[in-house]
Amino acid sequence: MFHLTRDMFFLTPTRPRAARIGDLVDTLRRRLRARAQHRQNRAAFRNLLSKDDAILRDIGVTRADVERAAGLPLSQNAAQELRRMALHSH
Numbered sequence: 209m210f211h212l213t214r215d216m217f218f219l220t221p222t223r224p225r226a227a228r229i230g231d232l233v234d235t236l237r238r239r240l241r242a243r244a245q246h247r248q249n250r251a252a253f254r255n256l257l258s259k260d261d262a263i264l265r266d267i268g269v270t271r272a273d274v275e276r277a278a279g280l281p282l283s284q285n286a287a288q289e290l291r292r293m294a295l296h297s298h
Contacts, residue, residue, distance in 0.1 A: 246282045253286050254278045268294040 256264065256274045264271055269290055277290040 243282060250278065250282065250286060253290075268297065270297075273297075 253274075256269075257271065257278065261271060264274065273290060273293045277286040277293065280286050280289060
């Protein structure tokens with residue numbers, strides 16, 4: 209026979225503590241890698257600012273668009289925002 213008690217509703221996780229810590233480390237590692245990738249992408253993105261206005265115009269954006277997108281927080285995808293600006297300018 210099985211008896212339910214109040215304590216059964218407050219069970220601790222069944223995974224070993226080392227596994228939970230490993231998950232936390234993996235999550236932190238993924239976030240740090242993503243942030244580093246965002247920084248690298250943003251630096252490459254800012255390279256657009258060194259391009260001639262005619263080149264920027266050819267790809268459908270203005271220098272102001274690129275500056276605005278390059279200044280966004282790293283949590284936002286600057287390339288997607290620039291694409292959105294280019295689509296809405298036509």
